[in-house]
Amino acid sequence: MTFDPKELGGLYPWTPKKLALPGGVNLSYLDEGKPDAPPVLMLHGNPTWSFYYRGLVKALSGTRRCIVPDHVGAGLSDKPQDYPYTLAQHVENVERLVEHLKLENVTLIVHDWGGAIGFGWATRNLTKVKRLVVLNTSAFRSKRIPASIAMCRIPGLGALLVRGLNGFARAATVRTTVTPLAPAVKKAYVRPYDSWANRIVTHRFVQDIPMDASTPSWAFMAEMEQRLSLLKDKPMLICWGGQDWCFDDSFLEGFRTRFPQAEVHRFADAGHYVLEDAGDRVVGHLKSFLERTASLDVAPAR
Numbered sequence: 001m002t003f004d005p006k007e008l009g010g011l012y013p014w015t016p017k018k019l020a021l022p023g024g025v026n027l028s029y030l031d032e033g034k035p036d037a038p039p040v041l042m043l044h045g046n047p048t049w050s051f052y053y054r055g056l057v058k059a060l061s062g063t064r065r066c067i068v069p070d071h072v073g074a075g076l077s078d079k080p081q082d083y084p085y086t087l088a089q090h091v092e093n094v095e096r097l098v099e100h101l102k103l104e105n106v107t108l109i110v111h112d113w114g115g116a117i118g119f120g121w122a123t124r125n126l127t128k129v130k131r132l133v134v135l136n137t138s139a140f141r142s143k144r145i146p147a148s149i150a151m152c153r154i155p156g157l158g159a160l161l162v163r164g165l166n167g168f169a170r171a172a173t174v175r176t177t178v179t180p181l182a183p184a185v186k187k188a189y190v191r192p193y194d195s196w197a198n199r200i201v202t203h204r205f206v207q208d209i210p211m212d213a214s215t216p217s218w219a220f221m222a223e224m225e226q227r228l229s230l231l232k233d234k235p236m237l238i239c240w241g242g243q244d245w246c247f248d249d250s251f252l253e254g255f256r257t258r259f260p261q262a263e264v265h266r267f268a269d270a271g272h273y274v275l276e277d278a279g280d281r282v283v284g285h286l287k288s289f290l291e292r293t294a295s296l297d298v299a300p301a302r
Helices: 005-011 050-060 087-101 113-122 147-151 157-164 167-175 183-190 197-207 218-231 249-258 274-292
Strands: 017-021 025-033 039-043 065-069 106-112 129-137 236-241 263-267
Touching: 005 050, 005 183, 017 087, 025 050, 025 087, 039 050, 039 087, 039 113, 050 065, 050 106, 050 183, 050 274, 065 087, 087 113, 087 218, 106 113, 106 274, 113 129, 113 218, 129 249, 129 274, 147 157, 157 167, 157 197, 167 183, 167 197, 236 249, 236 274, 249 263, 263 274
Parallel strands: 039 065, 039 106, 106 129, 129 236, 236 263
Antiparallel strands: 017 025, 025 065
16 A cells, blocks of 8 residues: 555545455455445546546445455555556456456446456446446547547657656646546545556556557457447446547447447546546436436346
């Protein structure tokens, strides 16, 4: 653990649990709410951590079981320096967590890199997934990449910007919202990434963006794309920040095309961190979505 989450006070009032992964690497995760209630699995992206979902945990824990892991290298999880920080490995870690907790009837919520990780897991565990909630992310390859992120992939320069100057995580606290974040919230987002060593996953995620076949995640994403249609009959809610300069509306259209049955809410006044700009509205739509599909939470008779 790189810091004590109690430092954040009421912003993060939970004590995370740990799952020991192969190799002695510890995965930190929240397990909050009603233990016997239907689980909601929330997967964050880069450069966030489970802190991003704090509002949803507070809103849902009265009626649901909220499971929110920090990917290895992120948040309060271990940050090993010699580790395969690939999409496939992150998906495997989620699989191990779900198996460890024996989760069934899962509502999956994804954001940013959590989309590729979450859909990677979901397409391999179709019977465990009951519904999906998509927040400014992708689950398919694209040639589009903002220049500032492409710069962070340049050998040498990328390491200096991302790991040396913490430019990626720091910039995210400014560029991802329309309404400026409160100072305490900004501090919480970057708190886990306070050294060169602790910023390793931030850099590895950027390096693993599947731009071409030389990227480790490319083949995995290609296979996953072929399996996305297996999820087309699952209820899906999409809540999208319309002022996202990274996952812009072209990615939203990618989801609309692949999942035409999805319920879509686009917030024109929200950015990439849609839960920061439009959290209350997202919670409202999410609770309504869960209520309308409540019959899915009843396990079939055996």
